[in-house]
Amino acid sequence: MSPIPSTSIRRRRFLLYTVLALLSVFLFFHTTGISWELPSILKDSNLPSLSRANIVSLVKFKQDSSQGSQKSKFDAKVDEIYGLIHLVTGEDEENQHVLVNMREFDPTEPVGMDVYAPGEVVHWQEEAERLDEVYPMVVFSKTFCPYSKKAKKLLEKYELVPQPMVVEVDLRDDATQIKALLTRLTSRSTFPNIIVLGESIGGSDDLNRLHENGSLKKLFEKAGFEVEGDV
Numbered sequence: 001m002s003p004i005p006s007t008s009i010r011r012r013r014f015l016l017y018t019v020l021a022l023l024s025v026f027l028f029f030h031t032t033g034i035s036w037e038l039p040s041i042l043k044d045s046n047l048p049s050l051s052r053a054n055i056v057s058l059v060k061f062k063q064d065s066s067q068g069s070q071k072s073k074f075d076a077k078v079d080e081i082y083g084l085i086h087l088v089t090g091e092d093e094e095n096q097h098v099l100v101n102m103r104e105f106d107p108t109e110p111v112g113m114d115v116y117a118p119g120e121v122v123h124w125q126e127e128a129e130r131l132d133e134v135y136p137m138v139v140f141s142k143t144f145c146p147y148s149k150k151a152k153k154l155l156e157k158y159e160l161v162p163q164p165m166v167v168e169v170d171l172r173d174d175a176t177q178i179k180a181l182l183t184r185l186t187s188r189s190t191f192p193n194i195i196v197l198g199e200s201i202g203g204s205d206d207l208n209r210l211h212e213n214g215s216l217k218k219l220f221e222k223a224g225f226e227v228e229g230d231v
């Protein structure tokens with residue numbers, strides 16, 4: 001029998017004691033009924049909490065990578081009006097942003113967001129936020145319409161920052177489609193149609209009424225505009 005080197009014995013003994021120690025700790029908690037808990041630093045609640053936006057972007061990431069029907073289901077959460085605002089505020093590259101160039105669609109029925117952004121990959125939640133910031137007001141106007149002129153004149157007095165985006169619908173090839181879309185999306189078929197943060201605040205008469213009773217300035221300030229005009 002060859003003698004076992006003493007270091008090896010020590011190591012084995014150490015292992016045995018360690019196992020026994022762990023076992024007794026386990027039994028102690030087990031029999032005393034103290035529940036096992038992860039140290040709080042390891043628990044989820046101590047991780048930086050996921051905000052709704054984080055979760056949304058995670059979900060979006062997942063859906064973007066899976067493409068297809070799931071993506072459009074997600075996009076359905078953003079109001080269609082933002083599709084239209086995206087279309088009319090976008091850079092016009094070879095008339096890509098004109099609805100008549102696109103596949104046939106019925107503007108009186110809800111349409112997928114892709115109709116407004118053919119060939120583009122748009123994250124609509126983010127895009128709606130961007131549009132609210134850069135184009136908080138979109139005025140759908142007609143060049144020869146006296147009500148549109150009146151509304152534009154009144155809006156100029158407010159010297160809004162950012163400036164309202166004026167879309168002269170009659171100058172566009174897709175005027176018919178835009179009128180039909182606005183009628184469905186805002187329940188208003190006449191011009192001008194003034195959209196603030198994705199909601200129609202009405203036409204020229206509505207604007208005037210709000211102006212005369214002094215609530216228009218507050219409405220604009222609440223929507224994030226700076227009112228620099230003396231109104």
Ligand SMILES: *[C@@H]1O[C@H](CO)[C@@H](O)[C@H](O)[C@H]1NC(C)=O
Binds near residue numbers: 209210213215
């Ligand atoms: C101002 O007029 C608008 C539109 O008619 C109305 O909704 C609002 O309550 C009025 N506000 C005040 C302060 O009179």
